Amino acid sequence: MKLPSALVFTVLLAVGFLHCAAEPMELSVLHSLGSSAPSLRGSIVYDPASLKRSANKYVAGSATAGSVVSAGANTDPREMYRVYVEGDGVKLTAAVPLCMLEASEYQEQITLHLDSNGVPWHLDYLVGATSCEKPAKPLGRTPKTLVFIERALAGTRPKLEQMVETTVDGKPEPEKSFIQKYWFYIVPAVLILLLQSGGEEPAKK
């Protein structure tokens, strides 16, 4: 009785995992400017079990990042543009100054940090600009939102040297004798010596 129940459990677990792994997660993205109430902007689709970058993407909704700005016209350019990622028990937020978002021509980078269970625990929201000053000549970049998923890296460890088994029984090979080790040098040398010694002595004057 025990074996079948364990088997059923394992199968269920595997199916459950596959289901989970196969199904990408979707979280909604909201945004706000300053202290205004957040409004829906789009969603993030990501696959916690996938390594593919294409598995994570931002799906734009009806509103764009710029829509908040136009809604709150004449706002302080140093006001913080705040992004929220919500859904599935997750509520994360991060912000950048609005002027930097504008200076970057809406080049955004959203990074979701996943814990060991694959659940997002932290959000990074960064932009492709280093200051509020807009470039003298606009680069004309199209707004782009990149989504990244980060997990904890495996930290480096001391690379300890492992003992290597060289023979079948695990014992080191017995030490070879001098002749065994260097016969390929000795034999040609001896041969050369032997062949050279065959020469006749020069005739006596």
Add this chain to the structure above:
Amino acid sequence: MSAGPSRPTLGFLLAAVLLLLVSSASAFIHADQAGLNDWHKTLVGTPRFAFYTRPARKGQLIVGTERNVLASLNTKTGDIVWRQVLEPFDELKALKLDGPALTSISGTTALHTRQWDAPSGSLVWDYEHPVAMHSLSAAADIARVNEDVIALVNGNTITRLAGEDGSVSWTVTSDSGATYERLYVFEDAIYAIGAREASSALEICVLKVDLKDGKIVSEYQPPNGHVHSLTGVYLYGDQTTANVLWNGVDRAYRHALGQTAETDELDELFGLKDPRIHSVLDYQETSLIVVGSENKYSVRTIKSSLHTFSGEQASSVFSSASVSGQVYISCVRSGETEADIELVSLSHNDSPQSVFTASLPLDRNVSGEIVKTALDVIPTPGDKSQASGGPPPVFRVFAVTADGSTRLFKSGEVIWSREESLTAATTAEYVDLPEKSMLSQEHDELDELPEETASHSGMERYLRRLRTHLAKSAHYPQHLLKTIQSFTDSKTDSKARSDLFADFFGVRKLVVFASKTGKVVALDTENGQTVWERYFPKSHFEQIETVRAALVRFPPILTLISRNKHSVDVKRINALTGSDISAESFHDIRKVIKLPVEETEDRTHVLALVGNDQKLYFSPSTPSALEAFATIAPQFHLYLTEGIGASEIEGFSVESSNAGNQSFSLKSTWKLTFPVGETIAALGTPSPGDEKVASLGRVLGNRSVLYKYLNPNLLALATIKTTGGVPGAPDFTSTVFVYLLDTVTGTVHYRSEHEGAGDVWPGVPSVFVEQRDNWAVLSYWNHGPEAVPQPELPASTGAENNADGGEALPSRKKLVRKKKRKAGSVGGAAAGEQSLTPIATPDAKGYEIVALEFYESSKPDQRTDSETFSSFHSKRPHVLSQTYAFAKRISAIGATVTRAGITTREILLGLADGHLYGVSKRLLDPRRPIAAPTADEKEEMLYPYRPALDFNPKAVASYDLHVAGIQHVRAVPTKMESTSLVVAFGLDVFCGRRSPSKTFDLLSESFNYMALLATIAACVMGIWFSKRLSERKKVKDLWR
């Protein structure tokens, strides 16, 4: 014609001689240099237990301290005869001296009863009590019966151990729920006195155990046994009775042990009004009770009063000693500038009499009042004839003061003192001494505001300058003489100086320690001597900030920050004298931050105090401080965390409101809650602005440059996540996570997990982080693969921490491509391998040190294409990492600091076995090649990777000294680029110099100045002589 070529030849010779002389300098010290540039203070801590013994007429003082040290002190000099330093987690709970046998009970996670040989300090036996871990916080007590040891541990267990070898005779455990703390042996029974929780107070419990077989005879609560705490419970015995006395909730009582239902009120028994027991002094077979009533103290037995001390009862401390049948009791009363001592002699036959009264020198502002004394009376030939007017006995009083320091008084004088308060130091700060010339008139004008200078006429300014130079020239002959003297005698004792001015090399500074006992001590870094000391009652210092360095005409100012229950006190003192300047008190303060701005009135740095109400307060609380902060407020960000053990960290910006008075409040910008189970184990510090980085990049073997990621807002920290019980338990797992955070945005730039890593044992911190420039070093203990948590998700593959800001999670194809390109990308071996394959936890328990370095890009010669740096930019650092195993237990970590940051850094490790150990940053380099080094790597002089950092005895900064209990390591630059001044403290204090790249800018001690002078003189003579010859030749040639 001949003089021309002779000059370069001689110059070259001179340079060669100089080079030869200079090259003899070395980084490692020679045996004769030990103690020349360093000093070491061996300390024991503030005594909790102190005993005098007098084996064979030679006095010995044995102490057991708050720092878990057992030591024997030489009563004549105060030097340590022997010292046994127990582990920080091996808390000393009880100590008893009985003849030559010293018995101790200690431990927090495992309880040990140990017997030591008092004359030598050697361990005789050690017994570990088999008790459950959860109840180990209870106090312990020791009693001795014949040779055997009776140990009360765990609050409920009494064990009889054979005095010879520590073998167990019997063990008994009471399961009544009461917690016992005291033992008393009377007749054939052992009495344990304790208490159990009653409705509003504690109720005294008595446990009677048979001495022979350990059977519980009875367990009961005497009537009226309600007390606030067990500290007010005393045991008293004489030949006929054993009693427990206590200061009850309203009155004091006596209960004769064994008489279950009897309790007497002390006011009736003693015939005193409202008596309160002060202490019970041991006196061979009989005890003596010190009882206070109506502001007077009296000494008595249960039956009769023996002596009443005169004077007020406030802050009196008593101790007793007996010599040849006579008992002496000392009563010490602390005043403002001195302490009064009264010595009373009691004997069986004669009536008690006061034999000695004196005033002891004791400044309350320096050490606080006396809180504990131990009396020793030296037998003198005239001792017996004293009653008939013979000479007074010679007595010694060992006194512990409120600041934690100790001193010994003999016949009214201080014989020696020990600055044990340094063992309670929580922080230390270096103070640069003022330059002598800075205080001269010459610089007075530099200190003027430009408008003030402009108000003087040119002539007036010229005359003033002339006066300054004349005044200085008067000192010149003296200065010249000193300089010549220092050349001829290289070992001139510069340490005996009493003036507080900086020396030429900048190695003389003050190091100011502030302790949790309220003591502040300034030591001279050259010789370790105390320059000044102060005691601030009811202060618990946790931070010191230098708010003003030594400036022209202004003394340096230190701010001491003390945290009390509800308030934070900010005290400003003169760093050269310790005198008060000002004091402020703030309520509900969470954190104190030194701001990078100065107020204009006193030119001191402003301190910002973050209140629990999310508001900013400033010290000094003046309008000018507020104005100074207002200039930086828009860019000001700060982060707050409760520190080690916290699971959150939060970032704030500042909002100003101009309604009425200008005020500033915090606005949360980000909050980071670590994943479930993770708590902060160690915090680095973002690079301070005043620390210099000599080079922006690292030049590689092929002359390309790897640019450093120098983000002033980058914070390195480590968190720990453990499950299960203690290390070794089957379900125990432990993981250390390393984070790199940007404190402005809350961005997590790097997160790595080290599975199986953690603290070596609960209560023994092993995770330390040191963060400087563009690197961080982390240490932890590796518990091995058995402490690795089981994965909840299969194959948790790490993402490449990427530099290009482009991608965070590369595809497998790309990873393979990257691997192939390894030769092109620098440090690829370390970072690439870190992310590609799951890394196995080494099956070798031990300390590991992780070296992390952050660069702007993985590829050389690539930088962020911008003039400004922004924390909001999507560019992330490229992190290189390598880990090394280290064989020694680490207790503290620090790093050397040099003036211009050119010298290679040295990581300073405080080792648990009593060493301050330096590891060159070149060894803790994540770019050490794992495979055979390439030509470029050889050119760069990288050491090939080795998994273990060897212990190099030559790199021990404290050479053969045993510097016990290092908990903090602080370094400061000197005026020499090669040299950094280092102080390590915790229990002992060690101060020395470190030159990680050897003393390239300093001549060796054995440098022959006379030879140099002689060479120069010979050169000058040679030049002069050849010039004469050449001139003569020229003249001759012209006449020809």
